Amino acid sequence: MAKQNNTEKQYLFDNPKNIKRLLYIVYACCIVLVLLDFVIHRHVYHSWESLFGFYAIYGFIGCVVLVLIAKWMRTFLMRDEDYYDRMELKQHKPTEQASEEQLDNNAGGKHVD
Structure with missing residues (x-):
């Protein structure tokens, strides 16, 4: 295997395979929750809740x-x-004599040396 020369840190979702895996997990959870509708008995208050x-x-x-x-x-x-x-x-x-550099320093925040 070739060694990567890329010095950037790789995060979990930078890899497209990890995104696909996560989507499969979400889809599986959705399917399980919909299938549980057959098993779980609900005490409904309105008739449309039983659909x-x-x-x-x-x-x-x-x-x-x-x-x-x-x-x-x-x-x-x-x-x-x-x-x-x-x-x-x-x-x-700023006063009338203020330069653009002073305006940039004011907008950029405080500098600590």
Whole structure:
């Protein structure tokens, strides 16, 4: 086997095989949970709760609704990439003689030597 010259650290999900394995595990868990619907007796409050796969469908619809609401909320909650940098620059109010380098130092945070 050839030795890798890559000095970057390899993480668990960098390998596509590990991602496939994880997906197979998730699919297997989903199948087991749906099959348990045949075995588990539920004390239902509403008639639709007794339908086969009700909780799986209910959970899926709930996740889809959450994603759609989050996408909608993003339109008015999202800020520009440099939003906090601009706020910090406004607080320091540099003098007229301030150079660009001083502005960059103010925006970059405190330097400790």
